[in-house]
Amino acid sequence: MGEEWLVSFEHPSAKTFLTVVQALGNIVDESLMNFSAAGLSVKALDPAQIALISIEIPSDTFITYHASKELSVGVNLANLLKTLPKPKKGDKLVFRANEEFYEFLIEGITTKRYKFRSVEVSASQIPEIDLDFKVKALAIAKALRDAIKDLKGAEVITFEAQDDKYLYLRAPELGAEAKLSKIGGSLLDMEVKEPSRNNYDEDYINKVLNLATISDTIEIRFGSGIPLNLSFTFVEGGSVKYLLAPKA
């Protein structure tokens, strides 16, 4: 003990935080967690360059947040997720890091502490992708999660919107279809600039689908021939943006 920490925070829900880390771990094995006065940000491109995940958790989301200087912590996610236990509801999470080590404390009835050495992760340039999405829909998180879960085994999920009324998720392989609409109560808002339709990889959508359990709404944006953007905004604060390239 007695170590000097450059960054530390306390998050009200270990479950929420680790669900986000799990989603990140589904995409990359190693990643840089960047801490600044504004909060925590992570950006990672999967090795096949199909999906991009950006996590932003502003400092005011945490119970306490302290970053004495900007710090990037190289985290071996594969290892971390294997080691950390499944947190209980109500468990609090404390994170501390310096240039060499980082540690997680999961505080519930008992307090568990896990300390890791940071790994070298090259800070590769991940360029900004700015796309003109033709369809924008705000969906109830649970509704979208259930719809995608019901298309299990589809391999490819087709997103289609012709007008402002319905958003279709189709599984051509299974001959199945899920319909989301404002009238049905699964969509809160929908805007279609031009009718669009595109295929996305089911596996890649499933990698982040658990984020729906910790968010209220998900913003879906897509268009013909361009990537799919899912934005999860969390109840406790913070957000994850997930960009997924269309299937060939």
Add this chain to the structure above:
Amino acid sequence: MMQEYKVRNKLWPRPSIIYLRDEIYGPSPPSVYVGWRNYPKVVIGPSIARESEHASLYDYPESWLGIGLGELIKMRLSMIYGLRKANIEDVWSYGILKLQEIALSNKPVDIEMNVLRKGLIRPMLTRELPPLGPRTILQSLRIAGNVSLEKPIERVYYDTDLRANEAIIELYLNKVPISRIQKALSVGALGAMRVRKLVPTRWAITAVDDIISKELVKRVKELKELNEFLLYVGYGYDNLFIAILMPGPWNFEWMEAWFPGSAWNTEGTKVSIESDWEGPKGRTTYPSIGGCYYASKLAVAEHLVNGLRREATVMLYREIYEGFNIPVGVWFVREFLRRLFKEKPRKFSSLLEVKEFLKKVTRVPVDIWWRKSYILRNYGKGRSLYEFIKKEKR
């Protein structure tokens, strides 16, 4: 496909005359051959090795890479087979049960064969099978030595409710060598009681490779995806093997480039390139390229499951040069790749870097075979986010 090589006498010395006596006594490695012609009325019979000291080596492909191809062919062609006719469903007849006993043994078995003096068939070299020595007609057979069975083999042999593919997987998981499993399947020692059959050796080899690799691929798909590009390059016996493992779901391609003068392109003037591939769902048809496809798939799936513990998109490429002018069987591909995967791979961060590196490695210009490969041509196509960055910039 099913071509056979007639070996000219000047190339291969005639087997020693001592084998042509009516009675032959010696160790069987063990090895029992089941022919495929005239199926379902096939020929079946054991073979005898020339020496008793290394007899087991005569039919044990797992250790053949170390001994050199010339030596191997000499050794294989010195074995003599005594064959008799049998219907594939006769697996419960006394004669076949005796052959099963020989084939399942894990040590060489001393046998005595009574064969006809005439009717010696010349040695045979095929793409699927290891080289086969001269064959003659078997009149009677006696097991003179002791037969010893391994526990896993004994268990599946006496379990007449266990289906053949389950038995094969059980044996594989119990670390029984592939060649032994192939022998067991071939002599009709596996499967549910009523459906046990003799399986021609060349079909059994492919069937076992196929069943095991399918099971391994199932496991590969449960693993996490690879996160870098790995390249394995191996050269030996006038063959070049290249394995490219890429991040992505299980996809597999096997490509062969036969140079003029090599075993399957003896009369051609151009390099002949063939390939076959499968997606994550596997394939339902027999690959045009033949049994090597399954042997190579097994080797790479085994490496992904036991070695890397990762899922990957796999491209395997082989160049076969002039010097490799005798087909030796698919074991060569399987064992060569298994050995190659024990080496340390080169790591790359993009497929382009891999291609750049290979420019100096392959004799066929890399652009040519790259374009012929379904997987390399389509890898990441229309799926990479980088495409959208470029699009936006323009």
